Amino acid sequence: MSLDLPPIYLLPTNLQPDELHSLEERIPSLTWNAHEAEILLGRITRPERARFELRRLKLETEEIPAPTQSVENRDERPSKRQRTSESDGGGGRDNVAVGGPRGSHEAQSTTTSSSTIKVVKLSWLLDALDRGVVLPTEGYLLYEGRKLPVANEKPTPIADTPTGTSPVRSILKRAAADKPDRGDPAANPASPRTRHQQTRPYASPAQRPPLLHETTSEHDLPLPPVPDFLHTSYSCQRPTPVDTPNAAFVEELKEIRTLRLLQGDNVGVRAYSSSIAAVAAYPYPLQTSAEVSRLPGCGAKIAKLYDQWRESGQLEEVVSAATDTKMCVLKLFYDIWGVGDVTAREFYSKGWRDLDDLVEYGWGDLSRVQQIGVKYYDEFLLKIPRAEVEEIGDVILSHARKVDPGFQMTIVGGYRRGKAQSGDVDVVLSHPDESRTLHLVEKIVVSLEKSEHITHTLTLSTRNSDRKQEPLPWKGEGRPAGTGFDTLDKALVVWKDPSKKDAPHRRVDIIISPWKTVGCAVLGWSGGTTFQRDLRRYCKKEKRLKFDSSGVRNRTDGSWMDLEGARSEHPARDMVTAEKRVFEGLGLVWRRPEERCTG
Structure with missing residues (x-):
């Protein structure tokens, strides 16, 4: 007699294909749609991982607080991330473990309302099957939340689901998943991670001819003229507002750009960045694919994606990547502060698949910044409201004015x-x-460490002061490409409000600029990524200048250019005036910061 279990969605994380298929056959209430499930089940042990899986599946929930745990946790071993409280490589007064609270609910029926969802350990199912009775989730529960409605939610096409609902489609999908991963460098028999699932590398969908779907009625739609400012390839020459009428489509394109980044496709990253900046600057709601193809950096490929997005509200490649184990792991690593896309791929090639693996197998190889990034992973993912940003800024300015009120x-x-x-x-x-x-x-x-606002100082650079604050000259073409990071004095720190016991840790960068280059500093740290890239490109191609946040230099003789007028009779009275003078000196129209949102 089969157990009367609620709808269950099985997470493939850390499960070998054979084990996954065996478990699927043993779950009578298995569903392939995570949004229909009342229980998410997987070989995971931490609440943080449970929340990550919910985010990966795009399940929006409101956490139901758990009462204090009253029974011994049934996990086989303590969370490996607890070690980080003792070995984060130094850093102030911090002694808090990475792992979050692990409370569980009191005994209750496993059948939950369809408006809630639970994430439980795999051992709950295995114990229930062994005993032949549905067990309470007490001691197994990692997370419980209320499902939140998704705005404009549309059903996912069968072809985009992990395995589909058709038995034939399921078999084909499983057969594809069982193919050996010939190119995965993680298949190293000496690696301690050989017990983990070896997944095939993510590949973007095969390129199809960019045939645009147009209806007769679309040809009759009057299209607005392309604004003059969109006839340039430099996004620093056009206004790009923070609120664009095509924000939803832009966000989908950003997802694909992130996939290109994780794949190591730098050419694709630059191409999508240009397309995103153009769509974001377009001041009218898009209506047709032909309208998209007129924009700089877009063309037939982006127009085809727009057709796809308009029809389904999502892009096939984004949907496919959301259920691809390798891409999800790379994104997990990439979201660690101090880890870039190259390092994320290195971690994956070593066989590591989650944060626990970094702690257990690679902790000693991580830089101190990366160790802190792992330790406060969930906190650093939390967004900072504007009011809190202003509070942090006010504290920093008050400490600076203790040195000098000016x-x-x-x-x-x-x-x-x-x-x-x-x-x-x-x-x-x-x-x-x-x-x-x-x-x-x-x-x-x-000063901020003494006031206990700074808990960790990760980078402290005094390069500008060490050279007496003189702008670094341009040393000519042919040098190895750098990161574009300026040479100003700066401190990259971890911040926590000492007046609030439960305040999350925040990332804060404090940049110090001498007055003669403050316009470049403010400009260089204010624009969106593509705005900054195009500003440098514009200076190089159109003006034969080298720009970064620590000054503007002439590429011909390497000399520093005083665009701010710091050495004139009338230096800038404030930072914004200095920044405007840099725009003028570069031959650019002043753009308010709210118009530099290129994404």
Whole structure:
């Protein structure tokens, strides 16, 4: 007699194909649609991983707080991430483990309302099958939440589901999944991770001829003229607002750009960045694929994607990647502060598949920044509201003005571009008296550490002060390509409000600029990524200049150019005036920060 189980969705994470298929056959209430499930089941042991799986499946939930755990946790071993509280490589007063709370509910029936969802350990199912009775989830529960409605939710086509609902389609999908991964360098018999699932590498859908679907009525639609500012390939020459009428389509294109980044396709990243910037700058709601193909950097390929998105509300490649184990793991690693796309692929090639693997098998090989990134992984993913960004900025400015009341500060980054929430906080500090900014960064960090606002100082650079704050000359073409990171004094720190016991840790960057280059500093830290890329490209191609946040240099003789007028009779009275002078000196129209949102 089969057990009367609620609808269950089985997570493939850490399951070998044979084991996965065996478990599927033993679950009488198995569903292939995670949105229909009342229980998500998998070989996972941490609440953080449970939340990650929900995000990966695009299941929006509101967590139901768990009562204090009253029975011994049934996990086979303690979370490996607990070690991080003892071995994060140093750093202030921190002694909090990475893992979150692990409370569980009191005994209750396993049948839950369809409006809630539980993520439980695989051992719950195995124990229930062994005993022949449905067990309560007490001791097995990792997460419970109320399902939230998804705006404009549309059913996913069968072809885009992990295995489909058709038995034939299921067999074909399983056969494809069982193919050996010939190109995966993780298949190393000496690796301690050989017990984990070896998944085939993600590949984007095969390229199809870009045939655009158009109806007769579309030809009759009057299309607005392409604005003059969209006839340039430089996004720094056009306004790109924070609120674009085509935001939903832009977000889907950003997802594909992230996939290209994780695949190591830098050419694809640049191409999609140009397309995204053009669509984001277009001031009218898109109506047809022909309208898309007119935009710079778009053409037939992006127009085809627009057709696909308009018909289904999603892009096939994004849907496919959301259920691809390798891409999900790469995204998990890439979201660690201090880990780029190259390092994420290196981690995957070593056979590591989650944060626990980094702690158990590679902790000693991680940099201190990466160790902190793992330790506060979930906290760093939390967005920072504008009000909190302003509070952090006010604290930093107050400490600077303890050194000298004449200091000025501009909060840059996404906050200055008008975003409602930020991933981190970036501030630029300066003073009209150049002597006051010399070695200021060290004084600010010491002061904020004493006040217990800074818990970890990850990077402290005094390169600008070490050379007496003189702008670095341009050393000519042919040098190895750098990261584009400026040479200003700066501190990259972990921040926590000491007045709030449960305040999350935040990422904060404090940049110090001498007054003579403060316009470049504010400009260089304020624009979107593509805006900054095109600004450098424009300076190089059109002006024969080298721009970065620490100044503008002439590519012909390497000399620094005083675009801000710092050495004139009338230096800029404030940072924004200095920034406007840089725009003027480069021959560019002034764009408000809210118009530099190229994505």
